[in-house]
Amino acid sequence: MAIPLIQFINVSKNFGESHVLKGLNLSIYKGEITAVIGKSGTGKSVLLKHIIGLVQQDSGQILIEGQPLSQLSPKKIKLFYQKLSYMFQDNALFDFMNIYDNIALPLVENSRFPKDQVNKKVLKRMDQLGLIDIEKKFPSQLSGGMRKRVALARALVMDPEIVLFDEPTTGLDPIRKKKVHSMIQEYQKKFEFTAVIVSHDIPEIFNVVQRIALLDDGIIKFEGTKKDILDSQSKILNDFIAGKDI
Amino acid sequence: MLNKLIEKFGEKTINLLKSFGRIILFCFSGVTNIFTLPFQFAKIIEHMWFIGTKSIFVIILTGLFTGMVLGLQGYYSLVKVGSEAALGAAVSLTLISELGPVFTAIMVTARAGSSMAAEIGVMRISEQIDALKTMHINPVRFLFSPRIIAAAISFPLLTALFDVVGIFGGFISGFMMLGINKHVYMDTVIQSVKIHDINVGFYKAFAFALVTTTICCYRGYYTHLYSGFGARGVSLSTTNAVVHSCIAIFIFDYIITFFWV
Numbered sequence: 401m402a403i404p405l406i407q408f409i410n411v412s413k414n415f416g417e418s419h420v421l422k423g424l425n426l427s428i429y430k431g432e433i434t435a436v437i438g439k440s441g442t443g444k445s446v447l448l449k450h451i452i453g454l455v456q457q458d459s460g461q462i463l464i465e466g467q468p469l470s471q472l473s474p475k476k477i478k479l480f481y482q483k484l485s486y487m488f489q490d491n492a493l494f495d496f497m498n499i500y501d502n503i504a505l506p507l508v509e510n511s512r513f514p515k516d517q518v519n520k521k522v523l524k525r526m527d528q529l530g531l532i533d534i535e536k537k538f539p540s541q542l543s544g545g546m547r548k549r550v551a552l553a554r555a556l557v558m559d560p561e562i563v564l565f566d567e568p569t570t571g572l573d574p575i576r577k578k579k580v581h582s583m584i585q586e587y588q589k590k591f592e593f594t595a596v597i598v599s600h601d602i603p604e605i606f607n608v609v610q611r612i613a614l615l616d617d618g619i620i621k622f623e624g625t626k627k628d629i630l631d632s633q634s635k636i637l638n639d640f641i642a643g644k645d646i
Numbered sequence: 647m648l649n650k651l652i653e654k655f656g657e658k659t660i661n662l663l664k665s666f667g668r669i670i671l672f673c674f675s676g677v678t679n680i681f682t683l684p685f686q687f688a689k690i691i692e693h694m695w696f697i698g699t700k701s702i703f704v705i706i707l708t709g710l711f712t713g714m715v716l717g718l719q720g721y722y723s724l725v726k727v728g729s730e731a732a733l734g735a736a737v738s739l740t741l742i743s744e745l746g747p748v749f750t751a752i753m754v755t756a757r758a759g760s761s762m763a764a765e766i767g768v769m770r771i772s773e774q775i776d777a778l779k780t781m782h783i784n785p786v787r788f789l790f791s792p793r794i795i796a797a798a799i800s801f802p803l804l805t806a807l808f809d810v811v812g813i814f815g816g817f818i819s820g821f822m823m824l825g826i827n828k829h830v831y832m833d834t835v836i837q838s839v840k841i842h843d844i845n846v847g848f849y850k851a852f853a854f855a856l857v858t859t860t861i862c863c864y865r866g867y868y869t870h871l872y873s874g875f876g877a878r879g880v881s882l883s884t885t886n887a888v889v890h891s892c893i894a895i896f897i898f899d900y901i902i903t904f905f906w907v
Contacts, residue, residue, distance in 0.1 A: 452780050482782060492777035496765070506781040509788070558781075 403466045405430040405562070405594055406451060411460035412618075413446060420446050422618030423460065428611075433588055433595040435605045437640070438615035444598040445489065447615065448564045451596065452486050453477075482510075485560035489567045489598075491551040493539040499526075500535035503554045510558070525553045529583070545576040549583075556587060563588075565597040577601060581608045602641055614640060672786065672867065673860040676794050679787035689792035690799075697758040697793070698800030702807065708753050709746075709808035713815020716740055720816070721824050730824075734831040735838035737816030738809075743843045743850075746809040747801075748899055751854035754797075754804060755891040759862035762793060763887035766866025767880035775867070790863045794856065801855035802848045809847065846906050853898050858891040865890070 404427035413421040420443040428434050428451075436444050449455040450462060462469045464480055472480070493502050504522045507513055513521070526532070529549045539547055548568060555563055565584065569577040581601070585608045588595055599605040606612065606626055614622040614637055622629075622637040629637065720736045766789055769775050778785040813835060820826035865872070865887035869879050872886065 449776075454776050454779060478782075484780070486777070486780040488773050488777060490772060492773040494769075494774055494777075506783070509781065509783045554781075 402429060404428055404463070405465060407463040407466075408447075408450070409461045409463065411450065411457045411462060413443070413450070413455065413457050419618060421450075421457070424615070424619050426613055426620050426623060428594065428596055430594050431592055432610040433584070433597060433608060434611040434613060435597045435599050435609040436613050436615055437599060437602060437605070439640075440600070442615050443618060444615055445566050448486070448566055448596060448598055451562075451564060452484050453481055483561040484564065485555040485558060485562070486564045487551050487555040487566065487568055489570055491539070491547050493547060493550060493554070495539050498536050498538055499531065499542070499550055502539065502550060503557055506554065506558050521557060522553075525557050528587075529553045544571050545573075545579070548572065548576070548580055552580075552583065552587075556591070559591065560593055562594045562596075565595060565599075567598050567600065569599070569601055577604065581605070584608060616640075668868070669860065669864050672790070672864050673856070675786045676790040676860065676863070679784060679791040680795055682787060686787075686792045690795045693793050693796030694800055696761075697754060697796050698804060701754050701757055701800070701804055704753055704757055705750060705804050705808050706811050708749060709811035710815040710818075712745060712749055712808075713737060713741065713812030713817075714819045715815075716745070716812070717816035717819025717824070721820060721826070730826060731830050732834055732838075733816065733820045733826055734813075734834035737820075738813050738835040738839050739843060741809050741812040741816075742839055742847045744899075744903075746812060747805045747847050747850035747854060748895060750805045750808045750851065751801065751858055751895045752892055754801065755858045755862065755888055755895070758797075759858050759891055760884050760888050762859070762862040763866040764880055764884045766863055767869035767883045770867060770869045771875045771879060785867070789867070790859075793863060794859050797855035797859040798852060802851040805847060805851040846902070849906060850899060850902050853902060854895050857894045857898055861891045861894060862887040 406428040408424050408426040410423045410425065411421055412419070412423055424447065426436075426447070436447060438444055446455055450457055464472065469477065469480070494505070497505070500522060503525060504518055507518045507521060511518075526535070529552060531546070531549055531553060534542065534546070539550065542550065552568070555565075568584065569580050572580060581604060584595065584597070587593075597605065597609065606629065609626070611623070611625055612629055613620050616636065622632065622634050624632065629641075632638070716737045717733065720733050720740075721730055724730045724732055724736065766775075769789070775785045775789075778788055817828070817831055820831050821828045865883045866880075869875075869883040872883065
């Protein structure tokens with residue numbers, strides 16, 4: 401099997417007395433969408449934040465294409481992080497900026513694109529995500545679904561190779577949820593990025609992703625493809641999918 | 647029992663030292679990031695408008711009444727020793743080297759500093775600061791550095807405004823209400839104020855700008871460490887930012903006066 405793009409090996413993380421990750425192992429493969437499922441408060445977002453460097457593990461290793469992240473040169477680490485993009489659970493849009501500026505921010509601050517090229521890129525993303533005529537509006541003036549799409553547009557505007565979605569459909573109605581899921585699926589096919597999605601949308605999420613990992617009690621209790629799920633005899637997985645307490 | 651007390655004292659001391667180190671590093675990082683390209687002109691202007699322009703009214707109002715009170719109090723004190731003619735000198739020197747920079751800094755901290763702490767605090771608890779990091783944008787450079795520059799420009803200008811309006815306030819009390827000769831008042835102002843006094847006032851204003859902006863932005867930035875998450879965390883950060891800034895203003899005022907006057 402191919403070398404995973406990102407691999408967690410025995411990763412542990414504590415916040416004071418709370419042991420969130422307890423020797424977690426997980427593999428994320430290039431060009432695939434991996435869903436991380438599990439009960440609330442089991443450390444799924446913490447896991448994502450390890451990938452993007454917002455949280456550092458207490459022990460264990462994170463490998464990037466087989467190489468420990470901790471042993472990479474600062475330049476290589478920077479390059480890796482530049483390939484990443486993160487969509488926050490609550491969108492984390494800047495409420496003092498209008499929608500256009502929110503989406504343009506990573507381009508304006510990081511790249512040396514001329515103004516007209518930034519404009520072109522932003523408007524293209526807005527158009528692709530159905531965000532028409534709202535450039536001058538502020539996040540507080542938009543509906544929840546619109547804000548999600550703005551957050552998605554901002555996450556995709558730098559053409560990332562890896563996109564991390566932290567519960568992208570929280571607070572959306574079933575129709576919007578379906579739309580966001582198909583949007584992720586569609587754009588993943590179009591831009592061929594690798595994605596990790598933290599989600600509670602079971603079983604809908606299974607139609608979007610190629611791989612699923614069940615996080616419980618600080619470790620991955622099940623990891624595999626959709627087919628593996630169907631074939632799985634894992635009681636814990638089946639109970640979770642059935643909505644029983646695990 | 648004693649062991650626990652010592653342990654607690656030690657823990658508090660370590661935490662205090664850690665905070666002190668953190669705030670120094672935060673300030674250093676903010677200042678050094680001012681000089682990294684590209685310069686953030688638009689943001690500096692935006693913050694100058696907020697810190698400076700929007701504070702003008704409150705500075706004029708407080709400056710005028712401070713000057714008027716100084717005029718009244720000064721007159722009643724000076725008249726006892728027959729020196730009411732020195733009212734202009736007393737008002738202007740008190741304002742330029744002491745009350746002007748201190749009151750301006752306190753007023754701007756109450757108005758703009760609290761807002762800085764609250765805004766950055768809300769950004770912290772709503773993960774907007776994390777979002778900046780994920781976009782490879784240095785949050786200290788983005789949020790703090792333009793505010794330092796804006797404050798460093800605005801504070802001395804507002805102090806100058808406060809001084810001028812305050813001297814006029816003293817003039818209103820002295821000339822219009824107490825009947826002091828207007829020419830004598832203005833002449834003593836001009837004769838008594840030396841360039842050194844004005845410089846000291848500006849040094850103070852500049853130092854207060856740096857200290858209060860650092861404390862307010864720091865409190866907002868580390869809301870999660872000191873006050874916790876949520877609305878209460880932000881409100882605590884804002885309160886602490888203003889209180890600590892005011893204390894720092896008085897401490898630095900003493901230090902600068904001690905060394906420069």
